[in-house]
Amino acid sequence: MRKLCAFIAGLLFGIGLLLAGMANPAKVLGFLDLAGQWDPSLALVMLGAIGIAWWPFHWAMGQSRSLLGAPMQIPAKTSMDRRLIGGSLLFGIGWGIAGICPGPALVLLPGGHWQAWVFVLAMLVGMLLFQRLEARRQP
Numbered sequence: 001m002r003k004l005c006a007f008i009a010g011l012l013f014g015i016g017l018l019l020a021g022m023a024n025p026a027k028v029l030g031f032l033d034l035a036g037q038w039d040p041s042l043a044l045v046m047l048g049a050i051g052i053a054w055w056p057f058h059w060a061m062g063q064s065r066s067l068l069g070a071p072m073q074i075p076a077k078t079s080m081d082r083r084l085i086g087g088s089l090l091f092g093i094g095w096g097i098a099g100i101c102p103g104p105a106l107v108l109l110p111g112g113h114w115q116a117w118v119f120v121l122a123m124l125v126g127m128l129l130f131q132r133l134e135a136r137r138q139p
Contacts, residue, residue: 002068014107020045023107025099025115032096094122 014023021027022045030039063072095101098119100108105123108116 002070005068013103017104017107023100023104025104028095028101028104029099032099 017023020041022042027039028042030037031042033039060066060072061074066072091101098105098115100116100119102120102123105116105119109120
C-alpha cells in the first residue's frame with residue numbers, strides 16, 4: 001500500500017509539474033531572469049503549493065505516525081548553519097545553470113531529454129559524493 005501511495009503521489013506531482021510548465025527549463029530560467037523578461041508564474045506555482053501543503057504539514061507535526069502507519073519523520077532542527085546555507089547555494093546555482101531541479105528532471109527523463117539525463121547523473125554523483133564525505137565525517 002505504501003508503494004502504491006508513493007507512486008500515486010509521485011505521479012500527481014509529475015503531472016502537476018507538467019501542467020504548470022515547471023518541467024520546461026525555459027520557463028524556469030525566465031523566472032530567474034530578473035533583469036530581463038521576468039516570468040512570475042513559478043512564484044505563483046510555489047505560493048500555491050505552499051498554501052496547499054501548509055495544513056497537512058501543520059497536522060503532521062502533531063502526529064507520531066503517518067496515515068499509513070509509518071513513523072512520522074519531520075526534522076527537529078530549525079536553525080540555519082553553514083552546511084544548510086552552502087547546500088542551498090549549491091542547489092540554487094545548479095538550478096540556475098540547468099533550469100531544472102530534481103523533480104522536473106525526473107519528469108523529463110522518459111521524454112529522452114539528454115539534458116535531464118546529464119542532470120540526473122550529476123545529481124546521483126553528487127549524492128554519492130555527499131554520502132561518502134558524510135560517512136568520513138561521522139565518528
